[in-house]
Amino acid sequence: MKRLEIFSKKNWLLLKAMVSTDFKLRYKESVLGYLWSVLKPLMLFAIMYVVFVRFMRFGADVPHFAVALLLGIILWNLFNETTTGGMLSIVGHGDLLRKIHFSKYVVVVASSMSALINFGFNFIVVIVFALINGVKPAWSNLLILPIVFELYLLALGISFFLSALYVDLRDLNPIWEVVTQAGFYATPIIYPISMISSRAGNNGPIFAKLDLMLNPMAQIVQDARHVLISPANPTLWGWTSNFFVACWPVVFSLLIFLLGLKFFTVKSKYFAELV
Template sequence: MHRIAEPNSNRIPTLIQPQKRLFGLGLKSLWQYRELLYFLVWRDVLVRYKQTAVGASWAILQPVLTMLIFTVIFGKLAKIPSDGKPYPVFAFAALLPWNFFSQALLRSGSSLVGNANLITKVYFPRLLIPLAASTAPLVDLFFSFLVLIGLMLWYHVIPTWGMLFLPLFVAQSFLSALAVGLWLTTLNVKYRDVGYVIPFLIQAWMYASPVAYPATLVPEKWRLLYSLNPMVGAIEGFRWAIMGSQRPDFAALGISLGVVSLTLVGGVVFFKYTERTFADII
């Protein structure tokens, strides 16, 4: 990006040029457009609950209903162990980071196609779109967390000092969704089939994550491979922070964070390298 002065003018217009370097990511511009990020997040929250009968209550109803179904099927019928804690709290503590991750991934994965009119009309850092889409579900997470506190009081589950680490596991869920979402939303611009794959991917991913069951049910010989799923560390860490259940495997957590970091860096590079063609293809 270069600045050139107009003759007989005090204004300095901005000349926008595409990135010529693969690693010229231009991340500094994200801070310059931070107010737009706030607007996009707020718009996504408003649009999500616009013209709904119960409004933002869906942020609470969805995880509560899922928790009730899990409690009946996995807790009562299948007798899945819950680390010695009441199964409703056990399941709900996992549903919070999982629902945040799934909603963030679903929205970010289709965010570019959903904002096609905005992309073709005005310039701004395109990375703001999936970033805003991944951030908006934090509002749902906040309201759901209030329900979790109520469940803990009802079942007399005492919070632990591990709750200080909750932001770390929320951040891991956020970065996991953003990392995968960057790849999916970029591919979705050219291959619209990706939009149909995302819901199936999320559904399959849930069963591959310890949402309805503890990670200890996975055989020891598969633990390393299982840890490549970044949501394993996030969910188990969330449970440990909330209930003081079995201490998470910090080696597995480190593997998960490594996978997230590589996926995120690769996703940003792929996104920035491809964004010059978004307006032409979308």
């Protein structure tokens, strides 16, 4: 059977070269270099922690909420870096697309892999911080791997949509900045999901469940906090006995990936003419 082009040796070699080059050039001119990949989320965490945890007392009823806050920030950064970098990737490699014939998806995947490497460095910091904070390691912590994979598929699927649209619609960049900013505050990152339940009146639990059902990032953040930090962080599958309802955010993320890849494949035929 003929091997699919997506798995061809040329694509893998090109992907490896692009990831390596992008990662080396990202902080080439900065004094601290690769340390910025860790320092940026830590500085954001420090600000959020002082304002929302220390002064506004968000998450006072949640065990190890400081760790949960840091984890939420790096998960969101992975989503934001993947989608934003992916959106700009095709236009940014216009010369390469016009000179070499290869599968265009490689450009978007290479951009996402750079974001994934940054996440790996940040995740090590989270683990160290969690241990210092008294979080006890357990075998259930390994469930974080499929959760991160779900996040990666969701972000990559959106990247395929955005990168294909950005070729024709350059106004998409500032629009997406506003969308991600709104999404950050709509996702329980700087506040626990229990705050929605307790401060939204009698309909609070319903609003919390809807947030987890309709916002895949909310489900991902809560599941990650549940398996990595404390079972006290509620999840959608802990709030409902309906299997289809509990699995919907995961199915939705998979659908976004598949539809994004299909949309990108159709539009990629015309990239070399437009970029």
